[in-house]
Amino acid sequence: MGSSTSKRRPESVLVVDPVSSGALYATLLGEAGIPVILLDTERARVGGLRTEATPGALDFEHDFGGSPDRLRAYCVDNAVGYVVAGSESGVGLCDFLRASLPDCPANDSRDSRRRWDKQSMFAALAADGVPCLQTTAIAAGQIPDIDEAALLVADAPVVVKPSIGAGSVGVRMVAAPCELVDAVRSITTAPGFFGDSPNALVQELYPHPQTEYVVDTFSHDGIHEVLGINRYDKRVSADGDFVYERITWLAADEPPASVLCDYAGAVLDALGVRVGAGHMEVMYNPEVGPRLIDFGARAHGAGQPLKTFRLTGTSHIHRECEYIAHIVAGRPLSDTGGRYTLPQRGGIIFFNLDRPTRCRARPSEARLTALPGVLDVTVNAAAGAEYPATRSLLDSLALGLAFIAADTRQELDDRCRRVRSEFEAAFRGREPHPV
Incomplete structure (x- = not known):
């Protein structure tokens, strides 16, 4: 307080x-x-x-x-x-x-940087004994020479990311010394995402097989609640950028939810989080265990909590607003509001491009929404505009996304493929499939 x-x-x-x-x-x-x-x-x-x-x-x-x-x-x-x-x-x-x-x-007032500066964040995890990825920092304004870079990529590939930022901007996977030098230079010699001067972080790559999850939390009164878990499907582009293709929701009783919940609590404690919505990206496989990739001391972006609410009846924003009403207006805080159930499968697909492309025709939101299982579509692409190859989540959002539901995993997979195909056909000026 x-x-x-x-x-x-x-x-x-x-x-x-x-x-x-x-x-x-x-x-x-x-x-x-x-x-x-x-x-x-x-x-x-x-x-x-x-x-x-x-x-x-x-x-x-x-x-x-x-x-x-x-x-x-x-x-x-x-x-x-x-x-x-x-x-x-x-x-x-x-x-x-x-x-x-x-x-x-x-929150804990000691070293607040650990909640928004990734260098301090990973140092705090290591100091608290929370399993985390090995991370080396290169200060703003500094560029490693080729010999130093060779040492940093000795266990290639590695991931290079800015210490301050958002939306996966500037995050690259590199395997050669020259690639590492270029990736670090792009971070340490230019203004960062928010106009800061970030350091560059060189981080070990989580070993394959790897699956990335996002854990949405709300913390209050020393309690950490999990209000949603998503699985990310992503690929690595030809330039080494991480391109997000889809997220799906994980039921609270579905493996590895319990492992992720326990790990999330340890991360939040190490970062001094005591109150507020948060979301963390965590890599996991059963042999290695969970490892934090990134954390945001704020709600999951792109309106995703509304989609979680539509599927589960709650989200960490809705829970936070309930807590605010408790604090500010003295209203009772529900004992059951800090958990969720998932009666239906759901997914969000992010539209993306392999190479720079002109939008021949703006895909119709009405047509896409009419496809089976589509709950909501946002098309941000404009006809005639040139779009770069997708390199970050923000690039994907500039094109658009679709929210889709189904009764089974297979049905969800089929529906997601259909919507992506329809979007790409319209975007490239080809005749779409009949609805």
């Missing part, structure tokens, strides 16, 4: 950078009658998470001069009792406010 300097009852909630899934909080909290204050930061704009001001939002740089202390004073004056990180760009500021506002639920 932040140190108490006021006895005024908490009345409102601040959402820092309400973009992507962070945009869901205002509606859900508004339905509960809880006042919400929205705050934009320049980091979100620099990172391309928003292109214009959020309607009705305050501006951290313009209204508060970029001063966390001035923003804190405003929050005290407006009886802010809870702070939400609406996007990765807002995690650091959210952490500061939680720790400094009177009676606001907060």
Whole structure:
């Protein structure tokens, strides 16, 4: 908890950078009658998470001069009792406010960087004895020479990633010294995703066979709850980039859910997480065990919690809003809201490209939605526009995605293939299959 300097009852909630899934909080909290204050930061704009001001939002740089202390004073004056990180760009500021506002639920205030800087994150896991991937950091502005690079890729391939970022941007798999030098240079000699100067991390590659899972959590009062587990299907592009193709939902009683839940709790403890939604990407096979790939101290992006809610009746955003109503409005907190069931199979397919391609015709959302099992489709591609080969999740989102449900795994696989085929046919100007 932040140190108490006021006895005024908490009345409102601040959402820092309400973009992507962070945009869901205002509606859900508004339905509960809880006042919400929205705050934009320049980091979100620099990172391309928003292109214009959020309607009705305050501006951290313009209204508060970029001063966390001035923003804190405003929050005290407006009886802010809870702070939400609406996007990765807002995690650091959210952490500061939680720790400094009177009676606001907060994370462990020691070394908050471990919740948003991957170098500090993996160091914290190692220090706490949580199994993690071996990681070497190369400072901003530094580039290894070819001999140093040869040592770093001695157990090739390895993964190179920025210490600060989002959306898998800048994450590459490399196998040769020259590839490593190029990957590191692209990170350490250029502004990062949010305009920072990130370090480059060289990390061992999780051994094959490997399956990546995403564990959605909500933490409160020393309790870590799992509100959804997804499995990622991905491939490595010709340039070594990780391209995400699909995510599917895992039932709470389906292996390896119990192993992932236990590991997630250990990770959250090591990172000092005490409150809030979070999601972590974890590699797993039974021989090696789980290993963290990345963690976000905020909700799963791209509106994914709404899809989880549609399949399971809950999500970590819905659970967090229930907890906020408990903190701010004194409403009871459900004993059963911290777990989920999965009565139906579901998946999200991300559209992607193997090479730069012009969109010949914008795929029809109505036509795709009419296909069996399709619950929702978002097409962001525009006819006539040129799109690069997909290199990150953000590149995929620039094209679009589809949310699909089915009764069995096989039926889900078949439906996903059909939707992807229809999208690609329209995108490339070919005649689509009859619906």
